[in-house]
Amino acid sequence: MKISKKSEYGLRALLELTLAYEASSFVQRHDIAARQHIPIEFLEQILLALKRAGLLASRRGMNGGYRLIKQPSAISLGQVIRILDGPLAPIGCVSKTAYQKCDDCPYAGCPSCPVQQAMGAVRDAIAGILDNYSLADFAAGARTP
Amino acid sequence: MKISKKSEYGLRALLELTLAYEASSFVQRHDIAARQHIPIEFLEQILLALKRAGLLASRRGMNGGYRLIKQPSAISLGQVIRILDGPLAPIGCVSKTAYQKCDDCPYAGCPSCPVQQAMGAVRDAIAGILDNYSLADFAAGARTP
DNA sequence: CATTTGTTGACAAACTCACTTAACTATCAA
DNA sequence: TTGATAGTTAAGTGAGTTTGTCAACAAATG
Structure with a gap:
């Protein structure tokens, strides 16, 4: 049930x-990497993925860098983790954003599958938290590192 | 946030x-594997882990097999997944059964770490479901495969 | 004893994770 | 235009995990 380093770094x-x-200023990958102790080349991939997903804008050249292009209150942790790690569901057959039929389960497709019932509840709980937890909330707790 | 095939097979x-x-009868790995479409040698490893964890007993020879040695209502899905997949927490620094300090996070150890706040809530939600979901509940939904 | 079954340990292909390298392209200042 | 800065992209890599296989052995049952 772990999230990857990629997601953790992405959130940080x-x-x-x-x-x-x-301040609506651009922050350079260099500064992010230094402050959060993230390997800079790996960080690049992460920022790029978030940019392609429409969360960030970037500017090259002097005073370039990355910047959020949505309000922090309009971006949920759930979105971010889905971009970087894929679906939140513990198993494909209960995912709402990336459903996948089980192939080998004897209950495949049957709504009374016990695995689906249990894991569906887990998925809803995880999504219920992460989809209602915005970057603004996330940053709110964080003063005085 | 996925669970492994190992856990899925284990639950099945x-x-x-x-x-x-x-019936308190022994069920043979062969039958379990056939009914649940699980590779038999892999299933063995899983049953063995569950046996070492004290959930199962086994008997050799004719009419041998495996059997639960606790009441189904006394075994939670959380226990099972912890045995087969490790801690439920999405990140080590919020695990209650296997806490691990983050090494590279600038907030390391600080209770106001935003990652800990968010992921702590997720951990509690997951554990709240899986630790209160017994094998008896699990099997209850499951008739007519 | 013969058969059935569980136990152990080694092994390995496939895949994923967590990066690294290196060659690019765009922007800005002088 | 030139050079420095900074982001972009593709590809590769080493270590580790997942998902199994295989073979030999040990123990219980009838």
């Missing part, structure tokens, strides 16, 4: 960008 | 053993 990077959102 | 195997619990 977005934390930096959220804190800089008011 | 325990489903079979739960259904046979009333």
Whole structure:
């Protein structure tokens, strides 16, 4: 049930960008990497994925960097983790954003599958939290590192 | 946030053993594998882990097999998944059964770490469901495959 | 004893994770 | 235009995990 380092780094990077959102200034990958202790080349891939997903804008050249292009209150942790790690559901057959039929389960497709009942509840709980937890909430707790 | 095939197979195997619990008869790995479409050698490893964890007993020779040694209502899905997949927490620093300090996070150890706040809530939600969901509940939904 | 079954341990292909390298392209300042 | 800065992209890599297989052995049953 773990999330990947990719998602963890992504959230920590977005934390930096959220804190800089008011000033609407660009933050360079270099600074993010230094403040959050993230390997810079790996961070690039992450920022790029978030950019392609429409959460960030970037600018090259001097004073370039990355910037949020949505309000922090309009981005949920659920969105971010889905972008970087894929679906939240513990198993494909209960995913709402990326459903996949089980192939080998004797209950396949049957709504009374016990695995689906249990894991469906877990999925709803996870999504219920992460989809209602915005970057603004996320950054709110975070003063004085 | 996925669970492994190992856990999924483990739960499906325990489903079979739960259904046979009333009769207190031994179920052979062969039958479990056939009914649940689980590779038999892989299933063995799983049953063995569950046996070492004290959930199952086994008997050799004719009419041998595996059997639950606790009431299905006394075994939670959370226990099973922890045995087969490790801690439920999405990240080590919020695990209650296997806490691990983050090494590279700038908030390491600080209770106001935003990652800990968010992921702690997720952990509690997952554990709240899986630790209160017994094998008896699990099997209850499951008739007529 | 013969048969059935469980136990152990080694092994391995396939895949994923967590990065790294290196060659690009775009922007800005001088 | 030139050079420095900074983001973009594709590809590769080493370590580790997942998902199994295989073979030999040990124990119980009839």
